Amino acid sequence: MPELPEVETICRALRNGGRDAPAILNWQIEKAEVFWPKTLAEPDKQEFLQQVAGQSVLNVQRRAKFIVIQLTDDFLVVHLRMSGDLRVEPNTKDLQKHDHLVIWFQNGFHMAFNDPRKFGRVWFRKDVEGLFARLGPEPLELQSSENFFNCLLQRRRQLKPLLMDQNFLAGMGNIYTDEALHIAGLHPLMNSSDLTQKEAQKLLYAIQDVLSTGIQRNGASIDWFYRGGSFQNEFRVYGRSGQPCPICGTFIEKIVVGQRGTHYCPVCQPTSRSSQTTEKKG
DNA sequence: CTGGCTCCCTGAATGC
């Protein structure tokens, strides 16, 4: 579920209101509860509960896959990891299984952090700089592919793990990386230092294309998680192993790269770099 | 710097 477009969608819903929940801006916190201690990365539970009460929500923004909720005196930062979700509901609705941290507002609503796999984390801090210090650039904010190209050359890594490395580029996950590599016509195992400048440009465009389309579609909804997005209907390769490539009809293949399931078209994304590949006619 | 393991739980897939 939560890669950059899904997190962006959640942030916009919290800031501007979503289809099933109002915006939380200016809401004042009555109290908080923590049911699974490890959810709270920092500070310790007692300090958090004491400090967060009474603060109001000033703004909600996204950085990489982090949800940054600016409160009166502190930042509440949420990372959903694999299976996390945030629900804003009136207090007439019951809490659910796997709700690990709940913010109760003065106005009769609450925000629940739900996460079956318990990988997600919440930080409560005075600043966010320390938390984000090592993050790579926002892919949608990259203007020129020249710098991107140089960075790819400097790192001699397999393309897919590199693109998913948050310290290289911040926000890509498994789904959007597979999709972007297919659009760019690049094999996930290709070494980043073997890219031509033209391929690097194509890759950056593909990344920005797939992310902005994902945001337009309110993200992708998979299985029972993250209702509301529709980008899953436009997947070219992700989750489509054995089905035909939308470009050439070849069956999509699935391999494991860096412990992650990886989907690609063996024809559109050739392993070896034959210099005159698909560049002929489009 | 890189690759592998680990944190957890769930539903689907597999095995007998």
Place this chain on the structure above:
DNA sequence: TGCATTCAGGGAGCCA
């Protein structure tokens, strides 16, 4: 067919 077991899954910190 039915029950039990295994495995894969949106992520990333930590370790060697």
